[in-house]
Amino acid sequence: xxxxxxxxxxxxxxxxxxxxxxxxxxxxxxxxxxxxxxxxxxxxxxxxxxxxxxxxxxxxxxxxxxxxxxxxxxxxxxxxxxxxxxxxxxxxxxxxxxxxxxxxxxxxxxxxxxxxxxxxxxxxxxxxxxxxxxxxxxxxxxxxxxxxxxxxxxxxxxxxxxxxxxxxxxxxxxxxxxxxxxxxxxxxxxxxxxxxxxxxxxxxxxxxxxxxxxxxxxxxxxxxxxxxxxxxxxxxxxxxxxxxxxxxxxxxxxxxxxxxxxxxxxxxxxxxxxxxxxxxxxxxxxxxxxxxxxxxxxxxxxxxxxxxxxxxxxxxxxxxxxxxxxxxxxxxxxxxxxxxxxxxxxxxxxxxxx
Amino acid sequence: xxxxxxxxxxxxxxxxxxxxxxxxxxxxxxxxxxxxxxxxxxxxxxxxxxxxxxxxxxxxxxxxxxxxxxxxxxxxxxxxxxxxxxxxxxxxxxxxxxxxxxxxxxxxxxxxxxxxxxxxxxxxxxxxxxxxxxxxxxxxxxxxxxxxxxxxxxxxxxxxxxxxxxxxxxxxxxxxxxxxxxxxxxxxxxxxxxxxxxxxxxxxxxxxxxxxxxxxxxxxxxxxxxxxxxxxxxxxxxxxxxxxxxxxxxxxxxxxxxxxxxxxxxxxxxxxxxxxxxxxxxxxxxxxxxxxxxxxxxxxxxxxxxxxxxxxxxxxxxxxxxxxxxxxxxxxxxxxxxxxxxxxxxxxxxxxxxxxxxxxxxxxxxxxxxxxxxxxxxxxxxxxxxxxxxxxxxxxxxxxxxxxxxxxxxxxxxxxxxxxxxxxxxxxxxxxxxxxxxxxxxxxxxxxxxxxxxxxxxxxxxxxxxxxxxxxxxxxxxxxxxxxxxxxxxx
Ligand SMILES: Cc1cc2nc3c(=O)[nH]c(=O)nc-3n(C[C@H](O)[C@H](O)[C@H](O)COP(=O)(O)OP(=O)(O)OC[C@H]3O[C@@H](n4cnc5c(N)ncnc54)[C@H](O)[C@@H]3O)c2cc1C
Numbered sequence: 098x099x100x101x102x103x104x105x106x107x108x109x110x111x112x113x114x115x116x117x118x119x120x121x122x123x124x125x126x127x128x129x130x131x132x133x134x135x136x137x138x139x140x141x142x143x144x145x146x147x148x149x150x151x152x153x154x155x156x157x158x159x160x161x162x163x164x165x166x167x168x169x170x171x172x173x174x175x176x177x178x179x180x181x182x183x184x185x186x187x188x189x190x191x192x193x194x195x196x197x198x199x200x201x202x203x204x205x206x207x208x209x210x211x212x213x214x215x216x217x218x219x220x221x222x223x224x225x226x227x228x229x230x231x232x233x234x235x236x237x238x239x240x241x242x243x244x245x246x247x248x249x250x251x252x253x254x255x256x257x258x259x260x261x262x263x264x265x266x267x268x269x270x271x272x273x274x275x276x277x278x279x280x281x282x283x284x285x286x287x288x289x290x291x292x293x294x295x296x297x298x299x300x301x302x303x304x305x306x307x308x309x310x311x312x313x314x315x316x317x318x319x320x321x322x323x324x325x326x327x328x329x330x331x332x333x334x335x336x337x338x339x340x341x342x343x344x345x346x347x348x349x350x351x352x353x354x355x356x357x358x359x360x361x362x363x364x365x366x367x368x369x370x371x372x373x374x375x376x377x378x379x380x381x382x383x384x385x386x387x388x389x390x391x392x393x394x395x396x397x398x399x400x401x402x403x404x405x406x407x408x409x410x411x412x413x414x415x416x417x418x419x420x421x422x423x424x425x426x427x428x429x430x431x432x433x434x435x436x437x438x439x440x441x442x443x444x445x446x447x448x449x450x451x
Numbered sequence: 452x453x454x455x456x457x458x459x460x461x462x463x464x465x466x467x468x469x470x471x472x473x474x475x476x477x478x479x480x481x482x483x484x485x486x487x488x489x490x491x492x493x494x495x496x497x498x499x500x501x502x503x504x505x506x507x508x509x510x511x512x513x514x515x516x517x518x519x520x521x522x523x524x525x526x527x528x529x530x531x532x533x534x535x536x537x538x539x540x541x542x543x544x545x546x547x548x549x550x551x552x553x554x555x556x557x558x559x560x561x562x563x564x565x566x567x568x569x570x571x572x573x574x575x576x577x578x579x580x581x582x583x584x585x586x587x588x589x590x591x592x593x594x595x596x597x598x599x600x601x602x603x604x605x606x607x608x609x610x611x612x613x614x615x616x617x618x619x620x621x622x623x624x625x626x627x628x629x630x631x632x633x634x635x636x637x638x639x640x641x642x643x644x645x646x647x648x649x650x651x652x653x654x655x656x657x658x659x660x661x662x663x664x665x666x667x668x669x670x671x672x673x674x675x676x677x678x679x680x681x682x683x684x685x686x687x688x689x690x691x692x693x694x695x696x697x698x699x700x701x702x703x704x705x706x707x708x709x710x711x712x713x714x715x716x717x718x719x720x721x722x723x724x725x726x727x728x729x730x731x732x733x734x735x736x737x738x739x740x741x742x743x744x745x746x747x748x749x750x751x752x753x754x755x756x757x758x759x760x761x762x763x764x765x766x767x768x769x770x771x772x773x774x775x776x777x778x779x780x781x782x783x784x785x786x787x788x789x790x791x792x793x794x795x796x797x798x799x800x801x802x803x804x805x806x807x808x809x810x811x812x813x814x815x816x817x818x819x820x821x822x823x824x825x826x827x828x829x830x831x832x833x834x835x836x837x838x839x840x841x842x843x844x845x846x847x848x849x850x851x852x853x854x855x856x857x858x859x860x861x862x863x864x865x866x867x868x869x870x871x872x873x874x875x876x877x878x879x880x881x882x883x884x885x886x887x888x889x890x891x892x893x894x895x896x897x898x899x900x901x902x903x904x905x906x907x908x909x910x911x912x913x914x915x916x917x918x919x920x921x922x923x924x925x926x927x928x929x930x931x932x933x934x935x936x937x938x939x940x941x942x
Binding site for chain 2: 153154155156157158178201203207208211212214215224228230231232234235236237238239240241242243244245246247248249250251252255256267268269271287290291293294295296297298315316317318319321322323359360361362363364365378381382401402403404406418419421422424425428429431432434435436447448
């Protein structure tokens with residue numbers, strides 16, 4: 098619970114002077130993601146750089162130090178009847194907001210509530226020259242300068258150490274209810290998307306083990322009226338179900354095979370691949386646990402209009418992210434140099450060549 | 452811009468005519484005249500040439516040609532921008548995307564549309580209507596402005612509090628880079644691996660690449676929408692009511708405020724039946740399912756009354772809803788009728804600062820001897836002060852600019868920013884040095900160089916050069932000294 102930005106800045110500067118590399122770590126709950134950390138780099142621990150700096154419920158804006166845990170943030174918001182609408186996965190109590198943004202992780206509500214990147218209003222960042230810079234701000238709309246804040250989403254700390262993050266927060270829905278029914282995988286894609294195209298308070302849509310789950314959230318009257326119009330049983334203990342999905346605690350996530358994440362067109366047909374599937378985000382995010390090889394998975398992801406990444410397990414020394422075409426790889430390399438000219442931060446964590 | 456172009460106007464035109472229909476390579480002053488400015492007509496410049504390519508590969512060839520000869524390129528959509536972002540460069544070309552006006556496809560099940568960059572914002576919703584879908588961001592200029600321009604400015608609209616800005620409603624963008632490479636960023640999926648280049652491109656004001664295709668998300672049209680109009684005796688109460696609604700857990704589809712001057716001007720223009728004696732007016736639109744809207748409208752009416760509204764009226768039909776909005780949506784032209792010219796500012800502030808900022812602005816208005824009317828996106832704190840002036844009175848625009856600059860400084864001082872949705876362009880380039888320090892501006896320049904090392908794309912816009920900032924700051928310093936000396940003599 099302290100402002101350690103000065104110390105972090107000093108550590109970056111001395112790494113720069115000494116020509117060494119840094120692995121940025123906060124809660125460490127997502128160390129399984131990305132490529133394996135460079136063993137020659139030293140650890141830059143930012144977990145203690147935490148605490149809520151500013152929170153105005155009426156403004157719907159929260160500003161925190163990047164090492165603040167999701168747990169602390171959510172407890173503070175809940176006192177005011179608000180929440181992080183993007184439902185970030187909590188891989189442990191120590192999961193932080195900085196790690197969540199760096200990995201661009203959002204939960205079941207994402208297609209409707211937006212992602213963590215969508216809710217970011219501003220960041221403070223220490224770049225590879227040790228400069229502490231502020232981008233964006235604490236207001237809802239800001240188009241002055243390039244959107245460096247949202248650029249951090251998915252960059253996995255390769256562009257700098259985030260020290261402060263401002264986010265838009267939202268009121269919790271007044272009511273919530275989940276409908277469940279049996280459905281085969283080949284029907285569910287169309288079914289979920291057709292529901293999503295209706296002007297109803299849908300807030301999550303997922304398919305698992307032959308059943309489709311639709312969550313409705315909003316004004317009580319609207320949620321109840323929609324539940325009467327749509328088919329399906331009301332799910333008991335629905336909160337537990339969504340929490341387990343969100344935090345990847347469901348049995349599906351405990352399989353021994355590698356876990357792949359597809360971010361694809363919501364209406365793409367399910368591919369004929371052996372293994373276990375979980376379909377979330379009304380089809381836009383699909384989890385695959387199985388032994389198929391990356392080239393084949395990448396091929397299907399491309400046909401489905403999206404990308405695939407190796408989320409958990411498997412070979413973490415190879416490329417885990419979707420292949421980047423040459424022009425995009427070139428742009429990302431040049432951006433990396435623009436922020437971190439000496440390549441200090443998280444070498445090789447995102448791509449082998451970055 | 453590091454270097455001067457290495458080619459003459461005639462040679463360049465000749466090169467372009469080699470691969471673009473010669474009728475669409477414009478080099479005479481008269482035909483080029485309409486391109487000399489965008490919606491910010493106080494800033495004008497004649498370009499070397501205007502080209503209107505018709506295919507993506509022509510756009511690539513334009514970029515290759517210009518990159519080779521170091522010719523500045525200013526992309527242009529509909530030219531409705533309000534920060535002179537599309538103002539031409541005297542030594543460069545205007546690359547108009549006007550011919551790219553086709554809606555390529557709409558996928559009703561996936562709720563997305565593929566568009567060429569010159570498609571008008573409103574045309575998207577019109578085309579999606581038969582599927583019960585629409586495109587969320589709705590700038591007041593939506594009849595004219597293009598999706599390419601919207602991407603370049605990260606445009607917003609009345610419905611942004613609930614449905615987000617352009618950046619929240621895009622799936623992918625096809626881009627021609629400065630050296631003519633074609634690349635797609637984003638995908639049909641919601642997230643991509645690696646750095647978020649989509650976010651970086653959105654709002655980059657034509658400084659990083661030319662957008663040649665855009666894929667947007669579409670939303671299901673709400674079952675119903677109703678608007679509550681509430682009049683207040685003072686802006687403080689109206690401001691508190693905005694907070695009150697949100698604190699209550701209602702996120703309105705739109706939540707707009709007007710001050711006394713704007714109320715009268717808009718009512719004269721639209722005959723919307725606004726309470727003309729009110730000092731502040733709120734328009735609060737609630738949309739969703741029948742049940743939800745019913746529930747929230749009742750709560751909103753009660754809340755406004757409790758928080759001191761002197762009048763509350765709720766639209767009972769689509770016609771009435773349209774009428775209540777008509778006043779707001781035509782506020783700019785309405786103000787245009789009560790003054791020869793107006794200058795629209797675009798700062799954003801934390802909502803809690805609203806009353807303070809409006810009071811300060813009133814004071815400045817007296818100091819500068821210029822009237823100001825206020826309309827704003829109250830829900831997200833985005834102000835649009837309209838400074839009224841007469842361009843024919845010598846020195847009045849300069850005074851207007853100085854007033855505007857003070858407003859933006861105030862916005863930054865209370866924790867806000869210099870532009871919420873109109874962009875920096877040329878117009879706010881000086882104020883960039885108020886919002887950002889030298890290191891931050893240098894970081895922006897490094898980002899730019901990663902895409903455009905020779906500085907060919909829209910030079911002179913968006914991010915000031917280091918020298919510019921230093922000069923501006925020292926000037927500010929001098930003025931400050933003069934002011935404080937004057938203060939002490941008066942003191
Ligand atoms: C009456 C009025 C009301 C307005 N209301 C709103 C409002 O409510 N909300 C809002 O956000 N804005 C508003 N605007 C501002 C303006 O309409 C928006 O900024 C709009 O997005 C500009 O679109 P355009 O096609 O006219 O772009 P232009 O003005 O032609 O260009 C704007 C910028 O985008 C760049 N650009 C254009 N096309 C491309 C492309 N294909 N690739 C790369 N760069 C490109 C240009 O170089 C320039 O920098 C309003 C303007 C007016 C005149």
